[in-house]
Amino acid sequence: MTAPPAGSVPEAQGLPDTPPSGLARWKLVGPGIVVAATGVGAGDLVATLVAGARFGYALLWAAVIGCIVKIALAEATGRYHLATGSTILEGWRSLGRWTSWYFGIYIILWGFVYGGTAMSATALPLSALFPGVLPFWAWGALSGLLGAAFVLLNRYAIFEAAMKLFIGIMFVVVVGLAILVVPDVGAAIGGLVPRLPDGSVIYTLGLIGGVGGTITLAAYGYWVNAKGWNSPAWMGMMRFDNRVAYIVTGIFVVAMLIVGAELLNAAQISLASGDRGLLDLEAVLAERFGPRVATIFLIGFVATTFSSILGVWQGVSLLFADFVRNLRGTHVAGDRSDLETSPAFRFYVLWLTIPPMVLLTLGQPFALIIAYGAFGAFFMPFLALTLVWLLNGRSVPREWRSGWLSNILLALASILFVVLCAHQIWSMI
Template sequence: MVNDDAAADLRPTSIEEPPPRWRIIGPGLVVAATGIGAGDLVATLVAGSRFGYTLLWAAIVGVLIKIALVEGAGRWSLASGRTIFEGWRLAGRWTVVFFAPYIVIWGFVYGAAAMSSTALPLAALFPGVHLNVFAIASGLIGALIVWFGRYKVFEYVIAFFVGLMFITVVGAAVVTLPNLGELVTGLVPRIPEGSLIYTLSLAGGVGGTITLAAYGYWLREKGWTTPRWMRVMRIDNSVAYVVSGVFVISMLVVGAELLYSSGVTIADGEGGLLDLASVLGERYGTFMSYFFLIGFWASSFSSILGVWNGVSLMFADFLGTVRGLAEDDPRRKIGGLYYRAYIVWLTIPPIALLFLGRPIGLIVAYGALGALFMPFLAVTLLYLLNSRHMPKPHRNTWWLNGILGAIAALFVALGANELLKALAPLVSP
């Protein structure tokens, strides 16, 4: 016969009996670390270098937007018991028509982009080694780490890289001695002349695209699968994106103090982070240059790990659902055939792009589909969280609908702008 203490140990943890605080943080940190890659860091850095602290408020709004979107994805998963892709299927077959080419083309191009981004700081640290050697090694090592699908190990590895990012990125901001008075003035919403696109991009682009939708899959791997985990999920999500907000503010501080104040310009794209490492080295010594390059590498490699794991889980669910496989079919599980097939797709075919260059038609398709994904996510979440498929106690309230509606409108505007940029090569003379 089981005594009362033993029985208490066997009961699943509920929101009334939360786990120890250190165990609460998990999937949220994974999705935040995956979403904030080198591209997001440099976008915030460039905004700081051109407008100082003026757009700080927009970066904070961007963090709040991601909290709302990821909370919606997590709430759908916990309350409905369905994955996000199963939800999209309920919204209509048109979602499959969009998602099928998206996940295939996106994975092919993103694989090359992520490996190249991770290789850049390594090539700067070890200039005697060719960039592509580091790129290929990064993809293969990332694939090996997530291949066997042990979520707990994966989460620990991500936590290590978040710690590394925190020390280096926040450390760079502290070294530049931020002006606290001007930092506070940046909390007042203002849109300087010529900054509208930067403002929208900071508000809408800080911290992930498709990886936001992967949150529900990581919740399942963590073992948080029922509504009793709702409060824990919200704490996890909020704390994780507060941490990501610290990264974003740190990069804005570096851009404002180190570049804006001295009129230094940097390159767009990940090359801007290499420029920043050089400026840090000139101002504070070679050590600071190497120190920051390590943080750059950590942000890029954590994105590889997160995408290789989370989006592969999404692909396995997508293919298993489309083929009508049972939910417990091993092919659609982490470590299963479909999961590993997508890891291979992310790793091996993109190597060709590293050597051959990226064909313009593929890049246009990638850019166009990518521009449409965030509006797709926001609009479908707005539908699902109000639908009959969502238990009534967990449906959106009027104010949550207002927030998600505003977010959807923002991403439609951003998507239209990105779509025009993606199609520009086809119409330019």
């Protein structure tokens, strides 16, 4: 396996010759922010709120462990790209043709379901912010079209800047809410001690596995390369970027759990299932703190859902474009310079946008929510297990293979996601 050809990443113009150190590293942080912002969707916020509402601060430790698991998974993906000069799709293909069948069928079906879910989730706060201006389906379609246009017309550097803006809005709004509700610091510290209240096992597993964990974790290596990091020399920078991103995500998750514990737990307020639970929270905020705070929350809600649209439309389309290129077998290993301009990339962006609009007319039916949960459950076990396989194989130079800590975390992630997948299937039955 060879390193990417020189000049394969146009966005790398202006990149320093050697990775920076010290405070200079902060200027290059970006791909991790993108993958974290994409992975935290409205459903994750509801799950965290519900955990806080039902169990107070008791599951705070699970949120922290969840961020550690995501750091390990994203680091593993980025390490594979940098250490081998190959992409994760090339790695999967080296494991056998079954991976192509699995991933190819999965990404087509998942894209259709996720497209409708993501556009529907963005339509919810927009409809609440501008009641009566457009019908629900029109807000969803508009958000999808805007996301598609932005991704197709801009390269990675502009995309990263937009994602940083959205996660900044999300962070300020959610952390601001956590401060506003006046957290119980003593109880929060006590929540860092692992314990399982009655009936909390599945909530705990979901909290560990859900927040910031989606198919876009597999896109992290592509965003790392798009940044211009394409050799083992950038390994330290990649790891720093990844840790910063998920520490920010950890603060974000803890803040949401605080809001659930302080605002909903004490008052015994329950939320609606799915993304609509955030509209229930908006009503609670309006009653408790006034319409201005509720409006600010809805803006944060929009930033959360639309950043997921942008991240998936860009990142998963890169995965699909690389999948098609590997299927044809005509590319140079490690060369990903033309992925964003390929017909396959454009096709998948439109696949995420146009066909799922049919689902918007149904107003996010229960069947759509179930289907999305089922499809989502099947990818993370695949990612975790194949990363264990690849990063202990001969294709990875010995010095960059997984050590004991990485292997333990990836093995725990594999077990966790297999259990969550089995639970999802069982709940459907």
